[in-house]
Amino acid sequence: MIRTKEILFWNILFPLLLGTIFYAGFSNLLNGNDIKMEPIQIAVVTDEENTTFTQVLDQLSEDNDDQLFDATYTDREHASQLLIDDSIDAVIVVKEHPSIIVRDEGMNQSITQTFVNQYETQADTIHTIMKEHPEKLSAVIDQLSNDVSYNHETSVARGHFDPYLQYFFALIAMTCLFATSSGADSVNTMQANISVLGMRREAAPAHKLVVMFSDFLATVTLQTIGIILMFVYLIYVLGINFGDRIPLVILTGIIGSVTGIAFGIFFASVIPASKEVKSGVCMTFSMLCSFLSGLMISTIKNDIEHTCPIVNKLNPAALISDALYSLSMYESYQRFLTDIFILIGMILALCMISYLVLRRNKYASL
Secondary structure: OOOOHHHHHHHHHHHHHHHHHHHHHHOOOOOOOOOOOOOEEEEEEEOOOOHHHHHHHHHHOOOOOOOOEEEEEOOHHHHHHHHHOOOOOEEEEEOOOOEEEOOOOOHHHHHHHHHHHHHHHHHHHHHHHHHHOHHHHHHHHHHHHHHOOOOOOOOOOOOOOOOOHHHHHHHHHHHHHOHHHHHHHHHHOOOOOOOHHHHHHHHOOOOHHHHHHHHHHHHHHHHHHHHHHHHHHHHHHOOOOOOOOHHHHHHHHHHHHHHHHHHHHHHHHHOOOOHHHHHHHHHHHHHHHHHHOOOOOOOHHHHHHHHOHHHHHHOHHHHHHHHHHHHHHOOOOHHHHHHHHHHHHHHHHHHHHHHHHHHOOOOOOO
């Protein structure tokens, strides 16, 4: 495998090159630089007069650094059309008890709903105080004013998380799946109808399980070296911050690489074709999985999660990038372990099927 220049390029050199390109493109956005939050596009429909609520909306729609909404006052029919056209995120209906209308679920819709709910809660509180303890009204209003901050950035992660790290997670996942070529190459050298070396090994007295396992270990060793070199380059040369769980991050890369090798062994075992065809299948599989994990479009994995979540559970690249993401975002290991156990299950299943197929191969002559 070391003498196969194509494998060396795609498994080691190409990921380093692509990582450098990503870093050059995102360097001014990585490692803590702030990203300004865009105002939430809303339409406002007035069913009933509510002067206080309208004044609050106007204040939050003023063009300044703390602007939360970009409000368009219109009628219900036009607001519904704007919502259908995805021109706005939500419709706020002004009445005694304001409400919102949304078409999709997302962060902007959640923020808008939270704003309306918080306004309602505070309005009820003030109304109750006015009736029962009017002398405390001023103090209560001051306290509520200090508590309200609709446009304050709060981290729910273990530490600072750069959204552009998602591209590097997908890059690591792609590198892991490029190991399919190495896995397929190891099987090709065992098949007498594919290579001369396969003829010799087929005639040898060694048990196929021993041969397969030794090749598997050699391939895993080389891929592990490659993935560690990539992490060293990303962390110590480019300065990418993967958090403080680096051993688990590297372990994820190693398990991901073993998953790629297992898929390569599987494809080479079950596809009765030439080395070139098998190589094409491996490369197509790797790139398709990487695309669906967010390598080219960062939001595509979330879109799939909302429309067909089973795809993300079967996509090894999505599992690898999600495991890396969970290490950066969550204190709990539950999501991380779920992804890892699914990957390990794939490895065991693919290797078992491949062994069963390979041991049944018989040749009329060598």
